[in-house]
Amino acid sequence: MEKVLEKEGWITIENGTIATPLGFFADGKHCGLKRKKKDIGVIFSEVPAAAAAVYTMNQMQAAPIFVTKDSLAVDQTLQAIVVNSGVANACTGKQGLDDGFAMRAITAKHLGIAESSVAIASTGVIGDYLPMEKVTAGIESLQVNVGGSSDFHEAILTTDTVQKELTLQSEIGGKTITISGVAKGSGMIHPNMATMLSFITTDAAVSAELLQKLLKQKVDQTFNQITVDGDTSTNDMVVVMANGCAGNASFSEGTPEFAVFTKMFYAVCQHLAKSIARDGEGATKLIEAQVKGATSKVDARMIAKQIVSSSLVKTAMFGEDANWGRIICAIGYSGGRFSPDNITIKIGEIAILEKSETAAYDPEILAAYLQKETILIEVNLHSGIEEGTAWGCDLSYDYVKINACYRT
Structure with a gap:
């Protein structure tokens, strides 16, 4: 992997993906929600990961948000996030919620993990129902033990014109720590948040409580400070998973090690947020x-x-x-x-x-x-x-x- 040294002391992995941190895998496939492009993807951690999430402030929240909240309410850990594009599964009532929980169950069975270990996210047209036969076939085609991690990013895009991603790496406390983030978003962007989805993975050991506090703080400084058109979507979500595979002692707030991690985490969030703003629909500046x-x-x-x-x-x-x-x-x-x-x-x-x-x-x-x-x-x-x-x-x-x- 090509690496570029940053002024802050960490390294940018030029061809990094959401699966670059140790213990993570990802894939994306086409299942027919869109005409030709990839439209369903998964991020998978080989071990349970501490997890945190923030969601849209729109009161008309889409079904995937309720499902993800339900998963994180169990023990604040995740092993997988399954995402589809093309259909938002928003404003779809009881059927939409049932379909969301079905997506979670199908993913859990396919990967051999607990249902509560799966988060889901959707983006696309509001009001349409998911064609569950296509979704099921798509989930069952996803692989998490080979390449394809860059395909995940393609699978989450809608009107985006470019992929938005960043992977940073640094030695912290004698261990190599990697943070990687991807995002989609181009229109209906006025976070608190917007048709904006972002997923962040790290192989650092961080407690779920500290991770949630960090995520909320940095989202307020970055994702919640961007706008394209003033519209806040029904599906916005940022989810972070920290699986501890780097082998570091779990970070504690107020330590020099956590301060370095915090700066890296902010840098990833800021880069993704700015990339979304720059890729606003029809934008030139x-x-x-x-x-x-x-x-x-x-x-x-x-x-x-x-x-x-x-x-x-x-x-x-x-x-x-x-x-x-x-x-x-x-x-x-x-x-x-x-x-x-x-x-x-x-x-x-x-x-x-x-x-x-x-x-x-x-x-x-x-x-x-x-x-x-x-x-x-x-x-x-x-x-x-x-x-x-x-x-x-x-x-x-x-x-x-x-x-x-x-x-x-």
Whole structure:
């Protein structure tokens, strides 16, 4: 495997997959939920893994969320996650829930593990029932003792144009620890969370309780700070499995070892979150909003996310128009606390607003910057010391085309 050394001291495994951490396997197949592309996949751990999950805040939660919650309620461990794309199994009533539990049972029987050791996830069209004969055949075709781990990632995609993945590795406490993550998501993205699924595996030993606390914290800082279109889906889920196959002593909170692990975990989550934002349906640019000088982290994150959520900001970035009035307007209705008379806004390194008044800048230099694929909007509120970041994308003509024809 090709490895690239990072400044933080860990290594990026360039061709890593969700099955790169020790003890994990994965596969993906085509079972007929989509016309040609792979549409069902599985992640499998050869030993029970401590597990944690976070879910969509949409009150219309899809059947797979109830099934996964049921599995994790037993002992907070998992050995497998089975995922289908093409059909969301959302808003499908009792039949949808029965089908979800059937997916779990079929997977458990196929892999020879307990039903409560299986989580499930689905993504695709809302309101359609799963064709269970195809799903059953698909699950039974999955293999977890040979290659195919990259096929899993293909199997979870819908309107995504690229695969989103990252594998990091570092020596922690004398043991080689690997963390790998994959994600899907392109539209209906406004996490808390969105048609966004993400799965993270690690061979580190971490208690389920500590893993849940870490996941919630880092999701709040990353996945919950991205937006594409302001719509929060019925199926969002992030699941992490830690199987301990690296042989380390289980991490304890507050130790140097856990601090390194936490940084790696955050780096994986941030990379996946930014990849989702950049791959927004029809997107041409990634927009990053950094808010500094806030009175609280909550305010900073709230304001940053409101900026990247604004349809007017998003369309301005698509049109390469430095209309800072749209940015200051988004700040104003964000709900965050600040002094309206002392705000600085920069696009890239170019100040366009100082102390809430127009700054002198070269329009040609700014126009050239706005042609880039990644746009940084920096806001300083001059009200405190806290910071927050959010990521989004521009809003293009193609977004309307894609979503106007989603079912057809």
